[in-house]
């Protein structure tokens with residue numbers, strides 16, 4: 351399900367311009383949306399989910415225009431949204447909570463609800479703890495409950511906002527593997543400031559900076575942005591004064607620095623293969 355965003359601007363009541371003339375095309379499959387805190391990612395997600403009205407511009411999702419009541423309704427039927435801060439009822443079990451949300455979403459048939467919830471609990475690997483209260487769940491387990499609630503109506507478009515923040519490494523990997531699996535026949539839009547989550551799950555991405563589009567394309571293209579601009583320098587002295595130090599590792603009596611810079615930051619610097627993080631940081635420093 352393709353998303354077409356054109357010339358989207360959102361100015362909040364206090365004058366903050368969270369999105370500034372943003373145009374973007376999101377194809378089907380898994381798609382990453384990267385940006386620093388405050389770049390406008392949540393605002394964009396909330397507009398796509400129909401929770402915030404843009405100041406100007408147009409959004410068309412799967413051929414449905416969000417500016418019309420019919421368009422919004424059609425999109426709501428095909429959309430699952432996992433917000434950054436999903437509120438849950440801590441005294442309910444995972445199964446009861448999902449049942450409650452399913453009712454709110456209009457799944458009236460009790461037997462269909464029961465079947466769907468059992469399926470989803472299995473999908474997110476929570477069947478064993480389905481009848482335990484949510485207050486005993488870890489952050490990662492709660493995020494998986496969140497994904498299950500977003501999938502209740504089997505949406506064609508799944509929007510997930512910063513889903514791995516605060517998770518331990520094992521849960522992060524489990525969660526992003528789950529999202530990749532879900533992307534098989536859906537569009538999954540993953541908003542995050544964790545570059546590695548995008549590197550490990552997406553082929554294409556967009557980067558937002560201060561409400562504007564800084565990049566849109568393949569992961570490979572963004573990595574290439576830092577081609578011949580990444581260096582390692584091993585020195586007993588201070589960090590190179592040129593470029594951006596992205597890693598520092600003790601080595602022997604000195605340090606090994608990884609530096610993103612347009613030229614060698616030191617006469618002894620050696621070129622290194624760029625990663626997506628290098629491409630992203632280089633883009634942030636120098637622009638598209």
Ligand SMILES: Nc1ncnc2c1ncn2[C@@H]1O[C@H](COP(=O)(O)OP(=O)(O)OP(=O)(O)O)[C@@H](O)[C@H]1O
Pocket residue numbers: 362363364366367368385386387388389390391392393394543
């Ligand atoms: N309801 C609001 N009223 C006023 N300003 C807002 C509102 N919501 C967000 N903002 C501001 O809009 C800008 C973009 O915020 P947004 O939450 O969309 O960015 P983000 O990229 O999702 O950041 P984060 O990762 O921190 O959530 C920020 O400057 C933020 O302070």
